Amino acid sequence: MNKIKISIAFDANIISHAESTPRESDTDDMEMLKSTSTELLKDLRELVQSTQGLRLVISDTAFDEISDGNAEKAKNRIKLTQDMEILKDVPEIEKLAGLFMDEGVFRPKAGNDAMILANAVFYGMDYLVTWNMKDLANERNKRDIKRIIQPLSYDLPRLCTGDDFLDDYIELIGRRLNEHQVGDKGMLYNIDTMTSTKAMKSTETAKPKYRLLDGKPWDKKSKKEKREWIEVVESSEVMIESRRWRAKKDEERRKDPKKYWEDREALRKKWKAQGVKFAPVPPTPPWIKKLLKAHREKLAAREAAKKKTQEK
Numbered sequence: 001m002n003k004i005k006i007s008i009a010f011d012a013n014i015i016s017h018a019e020s021t022p023r024e025s026d027t028d029d030m031e032m033l034k035s036t037s038t039e040l041l042k043d044l045r046e047l048v049q050s051t052q053g054l055r056l057v058i059s060d061t062a063f064d065e066i067s068d069g070n071a072e073k074a075k076n077r078i079k080l081t082q083d084m085e086i087l088k089d090v091p092e093i094e095k096l097a098g099l100f101m102d103e104g105v106f107r108p109k110a111g112n113d114a115m116i117l118a119n120a121v122f123y124g125m126d127y128l129v130t131w132n133m134k135d136l137a138n139e140r141n142k143r144d145i146k147r148i149i150q151p152l153s154y155d156l157p158r159l160c161t162g163d164d165f166l167d168d169y170i171e172l173i174g175r176r177l178n179e180h181q182v183g184d185k186g187m188l189y190n191i192d193t194m195t196s197t198k199a200m201k202s203t204e205t206a207k208p209k210y211r212l213l214d215g216k217p218w219d220k221k222s223k224k225e226k227r228e229w230i231e232v233v234e235s236s237e238v239m240i241e242s243r244r245w246r247a248k249k250d251e252e253r254r255k256d257p258k259k260y261w262e263d264r265e266a267l268r269k270k271w272k273a274q275g276v277k278f279a280p281v282p283p284t285p286p287w288i289k290k291l292l293k294a295h296r297e298k299l300a301a302r303e304a305a306k307k308k309t310q311e312k
Helices: 011-020 026-052 062-066 073-080 090-101 113-123 140-152 164-169 168-180 197-201 224-235 236-256 257-273 288-312
Strands: 008-012 052-057 084-087 126-130 158-160
Touching: 008 011, 008 168, 011 062, 011 073, 011 236, 011 257, 026 052, 026 158, 026 164, 026 168, 026 224, 026 288, 052 062, 052 113, 062 084, 062 113, 062 164, 062 257, 073 224, 084 113, 084 224, 090 113, 090 140, 113 140, 113 236, 126 164, 158 164, 164 168, 224 236, 236 257
Parallel strands: 008 052, 008 126, 052 084, 126 158
Antiparallel strands: none
16 A cells, blocks of 8 residues: 655735634625634644644745734734644755746735745645745646646645635545544645545535635636635735735845844744744755756846847
């Protein structure tokens, strides 16, 4: 029997929505956004406790975000990550994120989103779960990112929203883990090779679906409907605060990169002292470092040629 390992990374906005207190003033959509995030983390914690082979993680950047701000809320958010390891942002991740930015995959103010994705790519995650459909979980970005990382022999994690994950993957993952009773902690398993979710669900009663807005699956929505749902998510207090925090950190990193990373290292020491678990950093093959360097040099030359043309 094959042994499998499934790795799931979380964006900070999943954790923050799960921690966010429901209010009477919440719209139905906002209430569902919070409850879906809560249910997702609850179900995955239960899987971690009852099976082997499921690995839950959060990037260095995302953990920095959830641990900042109001002390009580930060404490509650950190508690939600107690079954997760932190994936440290190493220089190769910063360079990979830089490629995404230089190639125009992300908006100028979305540098931290690029870091979160680069982190998941570098560590070989199977999934990155996020409510950020503007910069991460959208088809255009997926195509552009694949174009950049495939020559580097990296794979793109499945980028999905909390709703997508609960609806399409979590039940299948649970059954596959139970079937295999994984003991090997070092092997990754490509979830795309599994039997179709719809085929598996046709043989039994599925869990209630978590559908947002009008109940249509994402791939069945029109462009207008997708745009409306993105606007709903982006209007939540969590996303507004996340955008503000990330813009601030992007500015700090651009203004003084050395100080930014020194401050981050100080935070890591503080987190370790508090018992936070860090995942081992995988070695980066020398040829990947060379390719990253060559790619950056190519982009720099292109930018220099463009600037020279404009000066004429």
